[in-house]
Amino acid sequence: MGLKAGIIGLPNSGKTTLFNLLTRAHAAVAPYPFCTIEPNLGVVSVPDSRLERLAEILKPPRVVTATVEFVDVAGLVKGASKGEGLGNQFLSAIRGVDAVVEVIRFFMDPDIPHFMGDLDPLRDREVVDIELMLSDLEIVERRLQKVQELFKKTSSKELEKERDLLLRVRDALSEGIPLRKLTFSEEEKVILKPFQLITLKPIIYLANLDESEQARALYQKMEAWCKQEGVPLLPLLVKLEEELQEIEDLKERTIFMQEFGLKESGLTAFIRETYATLGLITFYTFGDKELRAWELLQGSTAKEAAGKVHTDMQKGFIKAEVINARELLEIGSLEQAKALGRVRLEGKDYQVQDGDLLYFHFSV
Structure with missing residues (x-):
């Protein structure tokens, strides 16, 4: 809720x-x-x-x-x-x-x-x-x-x-x-x-x-x-x-x-x-179907953020690919950001930052 x-x-x-x-x-x-x-x-x-x-x-x-x-x-x-x-x-x-x-x-x-x-x-x-x-x-x-x-x-x-x-x-x-x-x-x-x-x-x-x-x-x-x-x-x-x-x-x-x-x-x-005031930050996900902004309580982990998208992602969480929107916008391309090694891997305890773009790897 x-x-x-x-x-x-x-x-x-x-x-x-x-x-x-x-x-x-x-x-x-x-x-x-x-x-x-x-x-x-x-x-x-x-x-x-x-x-x-x-x-x-x-x-x-x-x-x-x-x-x-x-x-x-x-x-x-x-x-x-x-x-x-x-x-x-x-x-x-x-x-x-x-x-x-x-x-x-x-x-x-x-x-x-x-x-x-x-x-x-x-x-x-x-x-x-x-x-x-x-x-x-x-x-x-x-x-x-x-x-x-x-x-x-x-x-x-x-x-x-x-x-x-x-x-x-x-x-x-x-x-x-x-x-x-x-x-x-x-x-x-x-x-x-x-x-x-x-x-x-x-x-x-x-x-x-x-x-x-x-x-x-x-x-x-x-x-x-x-x-x-x-x-x-x-x-x-x-x-x-x-x-x-x-x-x-x-x-x-x-x-x-x-x-x-x-x-x-x-x-x-x-x-x-x-x-x-509600203590919320925003993270983003991007895939074939949509670019989406998600509200998330400040201080939440990558695993908890995955649960916002789908409970299966949280249960089977493996890792997350992360780049902040600010950095991605400066580079101007997700492909270029990956080529430059600017998209990093983070584990379940990573504290999500406001503006992070996340791609979750999980197994169910």
Whole structure:
């Protein structure tokens, strides 16, 4: 199963509009709370200029991009951790994701009322983040109570470790500290993993802007807070991105972007940032049928990468022929790269690097 990013935020913040831009799935959009009830799921291609350049020199019959999955869930409201709005349903859906994208409203639109009455991005961010921490706190306190009861009966070292860890986590959440700001050992991460704590997941704040001076001023305040906290904040003019997608001619789209001083679509930058936040890199395979980009968790081995292509390749892995796309593009030909001895052989424990082109040898 691939890694997923969950799109969250207050009602009418632009979550589902963003989801539609990403996936063109045409999920329902309406100017009233809880339009999104069941989670929307969509798979999005990852923009990759290396893949385009590799296709030019390798000339495959088919090109397949790497992907990332997005989940759009119901808007969160104050009190969601206690079941307000669609709280329980929302929190259940978001626990299964691997990273969180929090959409924050910076735009004014009289046709789309703000759920809390007025425009205040810093307050909106705090409302959502507090609800996530309260939800995590409830889970931790419930488990801590069970562990303490068990510890009285059987004072094992394992229970003592879990108890001490849960106490530290509980104290942090009670003080309003998201768990991603704490440092955990690998053993502690294993203990916490089954709880799917939301504030332990990496987060991206996405500013849904318009072109007003008010939005710019509010963005600067949020940017200062994010820098202080060490979390990413990405600007996105969602309405502008909608207009961009309506322009089918690429040259016209480029001219339109230049008029607004854009080097690339903000959506493209956002997808790349989400991909990196999920801890993913890209490797490539090339054969008679296709050139394909594959998403892979950073730090994975060649044998694990082979398993992405086919389980038989992982089971019967022998070796992999490897050349990085950067080097291949400099040489300009796979045949020439082989002739120069630049395609090397690596074993099962080789750690795949971002941009590697791999050819797997296996036996089943």
